[in-house]
Amino acid sequence: MAADQTGDVVPSSLSAKVVGSFAYLTVRDRLPTILTKVIDTIHRNKNKFFEEYGEEGIQAEKQTISLLSKLRNELQTDKPILALTDGLEDADSWNRYLQRQQGQCGGQEVVSWFKSPWLYVECYMYRRIREALWLNPPISGYDVFNEGKTRSFFESQQAIMALCTYFEAVDKKTEDISENQLREYFNKLLQVCLWGNKCDLSISAGVDNSQKISPIDSLLALQTFILVDDSDAVWSTLISARQQRQSGKRSSGRVDFVLDNAGFELVTDLVLADFLVSSGLAGEVHFHGKSFPWFVSDVTAEDFQWTIRQTMAANHRWMSQRGLRWQQYVKEGVWSYHDHPFWTQPNEFCDMAADAPDLYAALQVADLLLFKGDLNYRKLAGDRDWDHTVDFDTALRGFGPAPLCSLRTLKANIQVGLQPGQGSKLSSQDPDWMTCGKYAVIQFYSPNSDRQD
Numbered sequence: 001m002a003a004d005q006t007g008d009v010v011p012s013s014l015s016a017k018v019v020g021s022f023a024y025l026t027v028r029d030r031l032p033t034i035l036t037k038v039i040d041t042i043h044r045n046k047n048k049f050f051e052e053y054g055e056e057g058i059q060a061e062k063q064t065i066s067l068l069s070k071l072r073n074e075l076q077t078d079k080p081i082l083a084l085t086d087g088l089e090d091a092d093s094w095n096r097y098l099q100r101q102q103g104q105c106g107g108q109e110v111v112s113w114f115k116s117p118w119l120y121v122e123c124y125m126y127r128r129i130r131e132a133l134w135l136n137p138p139i140s141g142y143d144v145f146n147e148g149k150t151r152s153f154f155e156s157q158q159a160i161m162a163l164c165t166y167f168e169a170v171d172k173k174t175e176d177i178s179e180n181q182l183r184e185y186f187n188k189l190l191q192v193c194l195w196g197n198k199c200d201l202s203i204s205a206g207v208d209n210s211q212k213i214s215p216i217d218s219l220l221a222l223q224t225f226i227l228v229d230d231s232d233a234v235w236s237t238l239i240s241a242r243q244q245r246q247s248g249k250r251s252s253g254r255v256d257f258v259l260d261n262a263g264f265e266l267v268t269d270l271v272l273a274d275f276l277v278s279s280g281l282a283g284e285v286h287f288h289g290k291s292f293p294w295f296v297s298d299v300t301a302e303d304f305q306w307t308i309r310q311t312m313a314a315n316h317r318w319m320s321q322r323g324l325r326w327q328q329y330v331k332e333g334v335w336s337y338h339d340h341p342f343w344t345q346p347n348e349f350c351d352m353a354a355d356a357p358d359l360y361a362a363l364q365v366a367d368l369l370l371f372k373g374d375l376n377y378r379k380l381a382g383d384r385d386w387d388h389t390v391d392f393d394t395a396l397r398g399f400g401p402a403p404l405c406s407l408r409t410l411k412a413n414i415q416v417g418l419q420p421g422q423g424s425k426l427s428s429q430d431p432d433w434m435t436c437g438k439y440a441v442i443q444f445y446s447p448n449s450d451r452q453d
């Protein structure tokens with residue numbers, strides 16, 4: 001346990017210093033594997049760099065590989081974490097964060113891969129990959145994860161077609177259906193969006209885990225694996241916001257998606273967002289992605305635009321209809337994409353109000369925030385070793401710009417808000433229930449009700 005700046009006693013951060021823990025296995029095994037795949041990808045594209053940039057491209061490829069090999073050695077031999085040297089706009093805040101880490105261990109311990117918080121060192125690795133590319137123009141803009149992200153999209157085509165076909169049938173009806181029927185469609189598409197998070201390439205260390213079967217048909221069977229289901233609270237938040245809008249009271253009608261993975265998961269986000277707008281449950285949607293390649297499959301601006309273009313160009317009537325509408329939403333400003341640097345920093349979200357007040361203020365405008373995926377959940381709960389029965393709002397430690405919901409498949413050993421005994425029952429049935437990706441939560445929190453709407 002440790003005391004945070006407010007003096008509250010909080011559990012320690014998950015860390016690879018706990019030998020055998022999921023953090024330990026990730027830092028020891030998965031991160032070096034991911035780095036090796038990045039090095040291989042760059043090496044495999046050597047000729048492409050030569051064709052595009054001549055000898056300079058070859059030099060850049062060689063230099064980048066040598067920087068990444070050095071990074072891998074630092075990681076595997078638990079060397080001290082180094083300050084960033086690329087002078088990018090976020091380098092200072094990263095280096096201040098390193099000093100914060102050095103301050104917290106009071107100089108007794110070095111800040112290193114196996115001794116520091118797992119959240120910090122894992123995020124730091126992806127920022128060092130960016131540094132290695134950035135320091136080697138002309139390949140500094142190359143997305144080392146692009147091949148995996150586009151492959152995941154192409155290998156999920158059947159599921160995407162099934163989802164767009166289902167949406168077409170729903171879309172026809174949303175004009176004149178009962179609120180209960182609308183709620184049923186909402187719950188289905190919310191769960192499709194939840195399970196889309198299984199398709200994450202960093203848990204699989206890049207091995208394909210695209211969606212192979214129809215996402216709608218599998219929902220019933222998956223229901224039992226949802227450990228916390230606050231769908232009703234999410235629905236009521238949307239309905240009361242709509243009522244406020246209809247009675248002329250302040251409500252932005254805005255829903256924000258804090259995105260996670262590209263590929264099939266992003267399509268499930270876009271379909272849900274499409275449903276929210278076309279059913280009148282939202283007036284505008286803001287998407288928050290990453291400003292550089294992150295955690296292997298996370299969405300960048302290029303992935304967001306590419307996915308809409310690809311869906312529009314699909315040789316499938318209902319897919320291309322979706323893509324056309326999504327392109328229209330972006331053009332009209334009904335949908336907008338943002339990539340604030342805070343999302344690619346190591347901070348727990350309880351730091352956001354202090355460290356990124358502009359972003360916190362922007363999120364406060366929304367009626368509802370949807371946080372996708374496991375890394376966002378880890379940051380919501382501070383990646384700390386909470387007891388499973390601790391309330392979600394306790395773990396949020398004051399983070400609450402607006403009503404929020406985490407849609408997360410469990411891929412790290414952190415989970416709060418469970419019933420007494422639920423965690424131990426799961427452990428007896430399935431020892432790796434927190435990290436196998438089979439279980440999920442739809443977990444909701446709303447800031448205290450005196451929020452003036």
Ligand SMILES: O=P(O)(O)OC[C@@]1(O)O[C@H](CO)[C@@H](O)[C@@H]1O
Nearest residue numbers: 200202203373374375376411412
């Ligand atoms: O946020 P996502 O894409 O759902 O998952 C991110 C993740 O794959 O990265 C870490 C493992 O390396 C874990 O936090 C988690 O499994």
Ligand SMILES: [Mn+2]
Nearest residue numbers: 260261295298
């Ligand atoms: Mn991810």
